[in-house]
Amino acid sequence: VIKKNSKADHLFIALDKAFEQLQLLGANQKALIFTESKRTQEYLYNLLTEKKYKDQVVLFNGTNNDPQSTRIYNQWLEMHKGTDKISGSPTADKRSAIVDYFRDNATIMIATEAASEGVNLQFCSLVLNYDMPWNPQRIEQRIGRCHRYGQKFDVVVVNFVNIRNQADVRVYELLEQKFRLFDGVFGASDEVLGAIGNGVDFEKRIAQIYQECRTTEEIQSAFDDLQEELKPTISEKLQSVRSTLLENFDEEVREKLRVNYDKTKSYLNTFEQKLWKLTKYVLKDFAFFNDNEFSFNLHGNPFHDVTIHPGSYKMLCTEEGKKKSDIIVPDDTNIYRVGHKLAQHILQKCKSLPTPVRLVEFNYTDTPTLISSLNGLIGNSGWLRVEQLSIDSFENEDYLLLSCITDEGAEIEPEIAQRLFSLRAEEKDLLYLVPETESRLSKSIARYRQEIVTTNALRNRDFFDIEMDKLDQWADDMKISLEKEIKDLDAEIKLRRAEAKKMLSLESKVAAQREIKKLEKGRNEKRQSLFASQDEIDERKENLLTDIEKMLNQKIKQEELFTIRWTII
Known part of the structure; x- marks a missing residue:
């Protein structure tokens, strides 16, 4: 039995020091603590509420079905009854209720990865990674919950690293130095993360090092090889992004990037x-x-x-x-x-409005906000088509596809073509498409459509890997935990039996055997829990596989929204 949890003790130290600094800055006394599992989340909740932060801690996870969350949700519904703040989606409303409670009442939110996306916590400027994920994009997402528009203070990030574990230390060095996750507000992390995709492959490489390396020398060598492997890709990505900024933005735009x-x-x-x-x-x-x-x-x-x-x-x-x-x-x-x-x-x-082919005259000079990327199109004319693409696979996704060509035959990038609709415009004559123009627009749209369909399939593949990894990690954690508990109970039963044999009175022996029977019953329940949990994991995997099989039969729907002839004056 673990008598002392040094990591949890250091959590109190980190909170005390951080709250002191927040008070000096005048920032809200709020802390967002991230864990990797609900078991750790519940442990920290009990620890914090018992020792120092009673009635000041709130939980946030994928289900939010604990008694406290349910109570918060019901109170929130009553408070906002009859208002349009209630969206009608229990899941979304429950998340909003917990966030509001954290903002108005609680001091600490303990969150799992469920809070790393889609939650705005700019009223909190302290993030503690109690469990450090190996995927750098997950860390970036966590920090992004607090470091967003409306945040008035620098976001402080506290990371828990076991300095006696060489692998943990090297992982942190990679995250901090190579991926520059903690360099400051405008560090290079976005540029660097763009070079590693969604981070799943990187996370797998780290896991492989943990599994295969045993000595300090093996760990050092494996991480050195990984860093050398990443170095060219990251350097190339950084150079590309910086070149784009310097070559394509004029001085006025670069000056405006420093927002006042x-x-x-x-x-x-x-x-x-x-x-x-x-x-x-x-x-x-x-x-x-x-x-x-x-x-x-x-x-x-x-x-x-x-x-x-x-x-x-x-x-x-x-x-x-x-x-x-x-x-x-x-x-x-x-x-x-x-x-x-x-x-x-x-x-x-x-x-539902009809959209016949029309001539649309865009006025660049009469638009308050000028867009430098459209400068080269002033005085030109051409054709533009917009299509809606719907993909029904694992999720329903909608895209707008733009095909834009000039009369000279040049094809305009969709990002630039989209900027046309930021200009003031006037609708002119009704027109008709000639077959040659129709063919060019259709071919261009088809190419963009295929790119999106391919990207969607690749993203779904990566999502599948992530979800399967989560289930496998959950299975491993659950199995190790329950097997450890069963092993401890076996040892306790063996010890009690030995002690019972040494007892002299019959009364003591009977009482001892009663206690042994209780322990044996608890052990059997743990074994049943192990089997039940394994069945649950198998069921979830089966459901995931079923969903993926449905996803493989992508249903693609395309609809032309409108076609216009454009000119820019």
């Missing part, structure tokens, strides 16, 4: 801007718009088949010096966002 946060106010992100413009287009005869506040007053119902109540609507953009959660909205104002009923009907109406 003091000047940011009332900015909408790109997605919200598109929704705002779309709303203005559809409701131009039914609402008065205030572009400065991104709000509008609806005075009529544009839809006859659904009830839309007139009133005030406001988009929650980020105002200077404020977070979205700090903005006060009057009680009689509707929060306008893409999930709102009115926005959904606007989107559906726009999707």
